[in-house]
Amino acid sequence: MPTKVEGWKDEIYGNEIREHLMEFAEEGWESIPEDEHDAWFERFKWWGLYHQRSGQESYFMMRIGTPNGVIKPGQLEVIGEIARDYASGPADNPEFGPAVCDWTTRQSIQLHWIKIEDIPEIFEKLESVGLSTQQACGDSWRNIVGCPVAGKDKHEHVDAWPVAEELHETFKGNDDYANLPRKWKVAITGCDEGCGQGDINDLAFEPAEKNGEVGFNVRVGGGLSRKEARLARDIDVWVPADQAADVAHGMSSLFREYGDREDRFNARIKFLMDEWGPEKMRQVLQDEFVDFELETAGEDMRDQYTYNSGGQTGHNDHVGIHEQPDGNYYVGLNVLVGRMGAEDTLELAELAEEYGSGEVRLTQRQNVIIMDVPEENLDDLKSEPLLEDYSPNPSPFMRGSIACTGTEYCSLSIVETKNRQVRYARWLKDNVSLPDDHEDFHIHLSGCTASCAQPQIADISLRGMKTRKDGEPVEALDIGLGGGLGEDPRFADWVEMRVPADEVPGAIKNLVNSFKELRGDSETFRDFVEARDEDTLADLVDPEETDYHDPYMHNTKMTWYPYAEDDDMQSSPAPTDGDGQPLPSDD
Numbered sequence: 001m002p003t004k005v006e007g008w009k010d011e012i013y014g015n016e017i018r019e020h021l022m023e024f025a026e027e028g029w030e031s032i033p034e035d036e037h038d039a040w041f042e043r044f045k046w047w048g049l050y051h052q053r054s055g056q057e058s059y060f061m062m063r064i065g066t067p068n069g070v071i072k073p074g075q076l077e078v079i080g081e082i083a084r085d086y087a088s089g090p091a092d093n094p095e096f097g098p099a100v101c102d103w104t105t106r107q108s109i110q111l112h113w114i115k116i117e118d119i120p121e122i123f124e125k126l127e128s129v130g131l132s133t134q135q136a137c138g139d140s141w142r143n144i145v146g147c148p149v150a151g152k153d154k155h156e157h158v159d160a161w162p163v164a165e166e167l168h169e170t171f172k173g174n175d176d177y178a179n180l181p182r183k184w185k186v187a188i189t190g191c192d193e194g195c196g197q198g199d200i201n202d203l204a205f206e207p208a209e210k211n212g213e214v215g216f217n218v219r220v221g222g223g224l225s226r227k228e229a230r231l232a233r234d235i236d237v238w239v240p241a242d243q244a245a246d247v248a249h250g251m252s253s254l255f256r257e258y259g260d261r262e263d264r265f266n267a268r269i270k271f272l273m274d275e276w277g278p279e280k281m282r283q284v285l286q287d288e289f290v291d292f293e294l295e296t297a298g299e300d301m302r303d304q305y306t307y308n309s310g311g312q313t314g315h316n317d318h319v320g321i322h323e324q325p326d327g328n329y330y331v332g333l334n335v336l337v338g339r340m341g342a343e344d345t346l347e348l349a350e351l352a353e354e355y356g357s358g359e360v361r362l363t364q365r366q367n368v369i370i371m372d373v374p375e376e377n378l379d380d381l382k383s384e385p386l387l388e389d390y391s392p393n394p395s396p397f398m399r400g401s402i403a404c405t406g407t408e409y410c411s412l413s414i415v416e417t418k419n420r421q422v423r424y425a426r427w428l429k430d431n432v433s434l435p436d437d438h439e440d441f442h443i444h445l446s447g448c449t450a451s452c453a454q455p456q457i458a459d460i461s462l463r464g465m466k467t468r469k470d471g472e473p474v475e476a477l478d479i480g481l482g483g484g485l486g487e488d489p490r491f492a493d494w495v496e497m498r499v500p501a502d503e504v505p506g507a508i509k510n511l512v513n514s515f516k517e518l519r520g521d522s523e524t525f526r527d528f529v530e531a532r533d534e535d536t537l538a539d540l541v542d543p544e545e546t547d548y549h550d551p552y553m554h555n556t557k558m559t560w561y562p563y564a565e566d567d568d569m570q571s572s573p574a575p576t577d578g579d580g581q582p583l584p585s586d587d
């Protein structure tokens with residue numbers, strides 16, 4: 001039998017949701033029938049809206065899709081204005097203030113505290129500059145990811161931006177692909193560094209040469225979530241750039257027809273790949289979903305991949321100042337845990353216009369890039385006060401920190417994440433030193449097993465749990481080691497479980513000190529981890545209390561907002577009306 005969600009989608013889904021959304025916006029939060037909340041909240045995702053968690057009723061997270069992370073001139077200013085004017089809630093974040101923009105690991109933008117009554121005005125502002133929330137969430141094509149500097153990169157074999165743009169224009173809002181069994185994540189890479197991270201996507205196009213032409217090999221079935229991580233597998237297909245959309249059509253149609261609609265846990269292409277294997281996947285694609293003869297795979301360029309490889313050479317991210325083929329430069333800024341206040345976002349938009357072309361791009365490491373900066377503007381840009389907080393030359397611990405939304409807004413998360421990882425990074429910067437040859441070191445904190453922070457592909461992986469300490473329940477983290485991508489990707493080994501959150505910085509310090517003491521000549525951290533078994537690594541991860549203090553050790557999931565002065569559920573002002581005023585209780 002199809003799942004309950006499939007029943008909801010059969011009734012109303014896709015583009016038609018917008019009409020209902022606008023009606024609810026006009027009539028207000030209370031017009032959404034309480035016994036239909038689950039159904040409508042599931043449908044709203046298709047238009048980029050996730051209802052926030054318990055204690056925050058009537059507020060939504062809004063996700064804005066930016067294909068390949070490209071924010072065109074004029075768009076960032078509007079994003080910042082929307083964040084400033086519509087994304088403040090009843091409590092402020094103590095690190096970031098009342099309104100923020102979150103840059104995501106899929107090169108998108110998330111805003112919080114959005115009220116349904118404001119949706120029409122927000123949509124009008126977004127659409128006036130060519131932006132949309134359409135299919136930013138939901139069971140459909142998600143934001144297409146890839147090398148954020150595609151088309152302006154000295155390291156690319158083929159410009160993947162026109163392909164990414166074609167895929168976006170073809171499949172976003174297309175009713176034929178509006179209702180898939182689950183989310184559909186696509187990556188396209190044209191460079192020799194692998195920064196599209198195709199290995200962890202449902203469908204990946206990666207640069208490959210055949211008969212003297214550079215096109216794409218196709219890989220299928222990657223993903224990280226729910227402790228069921230998979231690397232995308234080669235299906236022995238090569239396509240030229242002008243056929244990529246045809247193969248993408250075929251693969252998403254295959255998923256639409258054969259994906260599991262009876263078990264949402266199993267409704268991802270990675271599980272179908274487990275069942276079928278690459279040969280059958282290719283054969284069904286050929287026989288049923290494309291009308292031309294598929295080429296066999298070409299010679300891939302994976303041996304050149306350096307992005308998140310742990311190798312300490314080439315690009316491991318896009319932070320820093322890098323020359324473009326046209327002689328201008330792009331300047332990658334480190335945004336700690338991907339969060340930027342609304343006022344800082346507006347200032348960033350001004351700097352991009354003043355010193356570059358106005359174009360900004362987002363990376364899968366939650367950072368931002370100012371594009372097209374003439375060489376003569378670099379010194380003035382570097383001297384801007386904003387770059388003191390968002391540095392192009394940060395500490396490795398600041399540079400490598402990624403965190404998901406956490407219990408601040410997410411109902412799935414088990415622990416607080418964003419502010420905690422900020423505190424971790426600052427403490428590690430001041431108290432721990434990596435070897436001189438390690439400028440790149442990734443620590444990813446995910447609040448649950450959904451893996452939104454991509455913890456399995458980090459040097460040090462942190463995953464939210466609970467434990468008891470001194471007889472009291474506290475927030476805790478599982479610790480994994482040695483994950484990464486590159487030519488030979490691997491997932492982290494989980495070596496220490498349920499470490500109290502305030503002992504994690506001490507554990508990292510002890511581990512790094514042991515690494516420095518025991519490593520071989522020029523041995524990287526990833527090689528160091530691969531060379532040792534889990535028991536040995538667990539001994540090196542020695543949790544310890546230090547002078548690090550964690551204010552979020554209580555069960556933040558049981559609060560209405562982790563940072564509020566009165567944070568128990570009963571003190572929540574939600575639900576509120578369109579003006580943010582608490583609605584009368586039903587009691």
